[in-house]
Amino acid sequence: MGMALAFWLGMAATAGAQALRVELLLADGDAAGPPASAPVLAHASAVDGIARLPLPPRDGHYWLRISGDQARSRAQRPWLVLDGIGGNAPVRFHPPGAEPVEVDAAGAGGDPLLRHGWALPLPQGWPTDAAAYLRVPGTTTGPVLLRLASGPELVLEQRRGARRVTAASIVLMLGAGVAFVLWLLLRDLLYLCHAGYATGVALYALARSGDAAEIPGLGWIAAGGATALWTLVALAVVSHLVFSLRFLELDRLAPRAALAVRALSWLQLAMLAVLWLGRDHVQQAYHLAAHVLLLVHATAMLALAVLARRRGASHAGIYLLAWAPLMLVVAAAALHQLGLLPLPWARHWLAPVAVVESLLLAGALVHRALARHRLALGDNHSLARDPLTGALDGDALRRMLDGWQLRASFGRNRYGLLLFELDRHADFAAMQGAAGGNALLQQALARTRAVLRGDDCIARFEGARFAVVSECRAPDCEHLLERIRSALAAPFRVDGRDVAVEASIGLAMSRRGENADVLFARAAGAMRQDRERRTLTALFTTAEARATADA
Known part of the structure; x- marks a missing residue:
């Protein structure tokens, strides 16, 4: 022994x-x-x-x-x-x-x-x-720490700790309140998950500080001991996982990664159920497993954020900026609690870094809400819709973009306009009739919508021309262009026949002070260049094939 x-x-x-x-x-x-x-x-x-x-x-x-x-x-x-x-x-x-x-x-x-x-x-x-x-x-749960201190030193520690934890908790609860209000307005689970995450971290900070017993309504946290603390941690982690799943658009950009995140969430809830059933008998094992799971969670979400950013998630950069420092602190705290490394500073930095992370993500959430509000303003400004596809009318989209320039408080400095057209659609409609041409347009719109983000906007112009507005940086808009091209490359099924259609796509990024007409002219020019480039490529390939056959 x-x-x-x-x-x-x-x-x-x-x-x-x-x-x-x-x-x-x-x-x-x-x-x-x-x-x-x-x-x-x-x-x-x-x-x-x-x-x-x-x-x-x-x-x-x-x-x-x-x-x-x-x-x-x-x-x-x-x-x-x-x-x-x-x-x-x-x-x-x-x-x-x-x-x-x-x-x-x-x-x-x-x-x-x-x-x-x-x-x-x-x-x-x-x-x-x-x-x-x-x-x-x-x-x-964890190593025993012992030190000597004087009475005045302890008083100063308590006062300093109380001020730090109280300030952090207030900021976190304010952020949770903002997210909850956004959820009430928009009914998007993303905002409710962020509110739950910020609330859980704030309550955990209060419980760890010892102040929970002095606050009306929070005595159950102090009375619950380690079980209550781990419950708050588990609920905060699950809320953050679901938030990350939606914020990083993993269902669309990385479906397998989305399944892994869901599995991690259910594992966390299952462990919490075991903790409540076993209480004192399983606390030591839960302490070890929970800290290991925290290390996995922190590392996995950082890697998934990098993946989502490479695949065009609009706010993945802000997520990385906010999550990376917190990940380091959480990992340090877990290593300290597991006894692997002496890092006592980690727990003191956990609340301040969580506040910074919460503020950055709250700013991104507000921007997301304003983006949806801009789309609503555009839709309400003109309810004109294309009767065939249900997409926004082209003229309505022009007015919406002009409105963005006028409403500086709602507008963003940078967004991309992608203009694309189905080549030879008029010839196909002439041969197959209006019904066949309309079916082709509806299928093309459905495929395009499948690769867009929730806050992207699509409109139809005359004939087979469509426009997509996406609030992304230029590299992200270029990735979106390639996704649209790939979606339209596969043959369409019209009247029992496979129909191959090529699309010409042009991209133009917005510029400060530029009106919608100039932006559309630049996008149309880029679309023409794309058509000419593909035509020249096809001619060169045909000539090369003929030369090879003659030889």
């Missing part, structure tokens, strides 16, 4: 002489008092003032012996700060030269409660060569 524990604890750090040293004793953890003498299984010395000792999971309790080589008098009002054991079991503390104390229920508040652990009193100070004993639960 002792060898197994020693192997588990092989990662415990050792250092030179420090002010604080903690030792794990091979003794009966359920005994009423500390052992008079016992072998030492593992030990750790303070590095930068903090002694960090990982403990293997077990039923019952552990006895720890804490010693120091620097005396502290009663006048200094020293405290022993314990962190890393959660709040689901009592802790028994035997200070040097004083009566033992037992601290129970971390969520109950009071003097013994510190924002991230317990502050254990040292009534007689810390005499030289004295030792204190501490009994901690074996169901500890």
Whole structure:
């Protein structure tokens, strides 16, 4: 048994002489008092003032012996700060030269409660060569952290932590409120998921700070202990996964990746159900599995964001800018909690970085909502629709683009106009009749709509000419052009016959101060160049084939 524990604890750090040293004793953890003498299984010395000792999971309790080589008098009002054991079991503390104390229920508040652990009193100070004993639960989630601090230092820590967490929580809740209002207006699950994610992170920050018990209506979080904390984390992660699925347009751009994200969401919910059913019996295993899953989640979403950006997702760049720093902090916090790397700074940066991420994504959500509002304004400005295809009328699209230039508060500096036309459609309609020509147009429109984003706009002009407006950068618009070309390249099925039709496509990016007529003229010029280029290519290929046949 002792060898197994020693192997588990092989990662415990050792250092030179420090002010604080903690030792794990091979003794009966359920005994009423500390052992008079016992072998030492593992030990750790303070590095930068903090002694960090990982403990293997077990039923019952552990006895720890804490010693120091620097005396502290009663006048200094020293405290022993314990962190890393959660709040689901009592802790028994035997200070040097004083009566033992037992601290129970971390969520109950009071003097013994510190924002991230317990502050254990040292009534007689810390005499030289004295030792204190501490009994901690074996169901500890993460390594035990111990340090010495004075009373004034603890007060400053609490005030500083309270201000930081309160500010972060307020900003996150405001962002959640904005997203919820957008959901009420637009009824898009994307906004509701972001609201759920921001709310979960805000409540988790409050719970970790110890302030939840003092806020009306949030006492259940403090009373729920580690189970409530992990519930908030799981719901926030699931909300973020569903949000990412829709925000990055994975269903359209990467269907297999979308299935993987859904599977990850269901796995998170299944683990949460196991936690609620097993409670204390599965908390240690859940702690390990949840942090591993957080590492997978962070890495996977970063990779999927890169993939979505390469495939033309409109806001993938903002997602990467917001998510990459948070991913690093989440990964660092998970590595710290798993005991793989000593990174105590990660949890302090989690809330501020989450605030920045939430603000960036909230800005992208507002822009998305305004884009939809612009389309609604265009539709309401003129309800003229093409009676055959149901697409927006070409003249209505021109007026909408002119309106974008006038409404600077709603307009965007850059968007692309793709103009395309089905070549020889008039000849096909003359041979097959109007019904066959109309069926070809309807199928072409359906294929084009299948590759557009939700906030792209398509309109039909005279004959077989269509226009698509997409609020993207030039490379993304070029990717969209190729997707439209590929969609129209496959043969169409009209009246039981396969009909191959080529399309000429031109792209023009908007310019500040340019009206719709100039923009359409540039797109039409690019479309003509595309037709001429394909014609020359076909002539060259035919001539080359004839030369080869004659030879």
